[in-house]
Amino acid sequence: MSNFLDRNVKWLFPLPAILFILVMMVFPILYTVWNSMTPWSISAGRPPTFFGLENYQKLPDDSRFVASIGRTFYFTILAVSLEVILGVAIALLLNREFRFKRIINSIMLLPMMATPVAIAMVWLLMYVPTTGIINFVLRAFGLPEGLWVYNAQSVIPALALVDVWEWTPMIILICLAGLTALPHDPFEAAVVDGASTWQTIRYITLPMLMPTISVATLLRLIDAIKTFDIIYTMTQGGPGFTSETINIYAFVQSFQYFNFGYASSVLVVFFAVVLSVSLLVTYSRRSLEI
């Protein structure tokens, strides 16, 4: 018994996890692909039958779907680029010894660990145009007020701001960890050569930190493109459909209209989009050797 275990431990140890993966991941993925080729919806009241790629042919004519793709990229690019710029800048600023550094590290942890639904509710309260604190502060400084998530033009930037608040700390923490892992020699050489702080950052720190930054960016891209909790709880895709991203649209198609077949085709396309974004980022990183 013990011998058998020892010889096959390579497979026996991960076996329960492999079974779980098969039932809970591989089956759902394959089932979704199959579903996407059936016209199944609860309202049809008949068992699903295979009908090929019809769902996919309908997608380009579905203006709500097409609009949701653009919106997803708008939200993702806006949020992640702000997060990376702010995150790297703040990490460079905090990368020195000073009092309270540990406390600041703890505080950075809070936004990303807090329950997103709870966070969404607080931002919703702060965004209320008439009695919200944000417009009150803007008014106090004589700045123009906004309608935030309550307006079609500003809803995506307002949602992106919540994402920036929630996830910039992750970029900061990853970059701080990356900065402490950098070798000292180049910095000493720079000091000897009389480089200014800005030159050191521009020509030494940033290039050496680039691998860390690009991994952090990739992680954020993959998650931001799938943002669900904040958008769904704050706007349900509204006003109108103006904050309906692909993820929200797939959810609405599935669990409000119960068009499981059509929703599945949306999901397959969505998965292809997420996958190609991650491959693109990984590939461009390799080919640029950064």
Added chain:
Amino acid sequence: MAKPQPKKRTAAQVLGDVIFYVVVLIILGFFLAPFLWMVFNSFKTPLQIAKMPPDWIFTPTLANYQNVFSSQKFGNYLWNSIVIGAGSTFFGLVLGLPAAYAIARYKQYGIATAILIARIVPGITFLIPLFILFRQLQMIDTYQSLILAHMLVALPFIVWVMVPFFESIPQELEEAARVDGASILQAFFQIILPISGPGIVTGAILAFVFSWNNFMFSIQLATSNTKTVPVAIYNFIGYAQIDWGGLMAAAVTITLPVLVLALFTQRYVIRGLTAGAVKG
């Protein structure tokens, strides 16, 4: 070089420090403000919440918390979140620890890739088939189905944290035990796991927190009996008039345990969240 004596700093240096601390304060203010606003308003009456400029000094009321816990069955939802979070973390460890060990020691990277795909695939891709499957098996609104679904969240975190941790344990430890006649199972349980405490704690905390925070699976797989707190909070705004005070009290109640957990274990958590990223 002699140790620099504490000397009078130049005006420019002092100014630089002042600017530095002001900027740090602004950054902290940005990240802390929503939390403070949440706590602040949870002790206010609806009229006080709607008042601008806000009353900075006021008599706090506990009415919102009483309302949340008495009329909203919130205690039940908290219990559900604890059971589902603990269950998915426990079974995530049972499956994840041996799997992570096999990945680290026997280079089973295929399994690692499969588990990390769960991170890339949109959650709804799992939700529709699981919803249909659990409905067939009459498992909607049971702890079992929710724990299974939440393991999709828990397992990747545990593997993500444990693979580099196991890789950092010197192989000689295990080999020495084997020479002394221990089987691989004995070596794993008596040598490897006892020294893996920090890694297991990190993985378990991350798994628990992200299961606790999960909204998407619970909203569809739970109805009344196993509803978790994030869904309960969301249901608060289903009414015509939003009860902001109750909403903020509920938000504080759900966020506080997570934040306390994160703060007490911040060293591990930061390591867990940034694992793998720094190596590039």
